[in-house]
Amino acid sequence: MNTSETAVSPSTSILPNGSGVAAILAAGIGSFVLAVLAFAGDKSVAVKSSLVFYKPTGALSGVTTTAILVWLFTWGILEWRWGKKTIAAGRVIAVAFVLLGLSLLLTFPPVVDLF
Amino acid sequence: MEITMRSLWTLIHGMGFGALYLLACSGALVELYRFTISAAPAEPTPGQERFLKGYMFAMVVLAWAAVLTGAYVIYPWYRAAAPPGTADLSMFPQRLLMSSPTTIDWHSLGMEWKEHVAWFAPISITMAAFVVIKYGRDLKHHRQLRTAVLSFTLVSFLAAGIAGFFGAMINKYAPVQGGHTLQLSHGEEK
Structure with a gap:
């Protein structure tokens, strides 16, 4: 990923875009992890059982808790790496959109049933 | 007039958090759209900026409140297993829906989709709110960020809409x- 240190002149106070790009990509990754776990739980009884963190809610508890932890962890790492930098945002945001689109597809039951 | 505790929680989840979130989301989409399509967005006043940040933060709270009450308060009641031989399934909504071919898809399509897609709403709006709050008026210098925030907010709205629609329909067929x-009032006999 092309990154560069921020070029901010003293007369302006434009924040580098890295922090925003990190949040966007992390949201895409978090959504995708949630969708993949939901898909895996639907296809495998063993995975489904392992995702039962809270019995009354069933596998949904593990799917969402794991996805949220991965999302927040990824966000933290990306923020640490990119937070103070200006990033070539186009490609990263495109990846986030693709991940979000795939997430929507993977949670749609007729699509899940194709596999 | 009376209401059961479970019905009250369903009301709080759906009408309190979910519907309010959808309303708030539609307002945010209009504001973010106006801000995004403009090549040189107008400078917001400090008051407007504060309001937008507070508005986005309130949306984050509503979105998380909706999914957490849904998953951890109502969903366990919805998916409760009926004891073997139970004839009256009215207290077991999932089993009631699955007991008839005319209603089974409200579970196998509706709930199966809703229970997962709903979570994209808080994840997306948390990101959008973070960017709006962090960048504030500086966001006018970041067109790509504005576009991404608008798109994720739109997905958040769609996800919440799907969840809300199926939630309402499922609760209609298997409340x-x-x-x-809870006694809300005592009616008088006519």
């Missing part, structure tokens, strides 16, 4: 009910 009954 979550039971628990303590």
Whole structure:
């Protein structure tokens, strides 16, 4: 990923875009992890059982808790790496959109049933 | 007039958090759209900026409140297993829906989709709110960020809309009910 240190002149106070790009990509990754776990739980009884963190809610508890932890962890790492930098945002945001689109597809039951 | 505790929680989840979130989301989409399509967005006043940040933060709270009450308060009542031989499935909404070919898809399509897609709403709006709050008026210098925030907010709205639609329909065909009954008022006999 092309990154560069921020070029901010003293007369302006434009924040580098890295922090925003990190949040966007992390949201895409978090959504995708949630969708993949939901898909895996639907296809495998063993995975489904392992995702039962809270019995009354069933596998949904593990799917969402794991996805949220991965999302927040990824966000933290990306923020640490990119937070103070200006990033070539186009490609990263495109990846986030693709991940979000795939997430929507993977949670749609007729699509899940194709596999 | 009375309401059961489970019905009250369903009301809080759906009408309190979910519907309010959808309303708030539609307002945010209009504002973010105006801000995004402009090549040189107008400078917001400090008051407007504060309001937008507070508005986005309130949306984050509503979105998380909706999914957490849905998953951890109402969903366990919805998916409760009926004891073997139970004839009256009215207290077991999932089993009730699955007991008839005319209603089974409200579970196998509706709930199966809703229970997962709903979570994209808080994840997306948390990101959008973070960017709006962090960048504030500086966001006018970041067109790509503005576009991404608008797109994720739109997905958040769609996800919440799908969840809300199926939630309402499922509760119509197999309402979550039971628990303590709360007396709201005592009607007079005519």
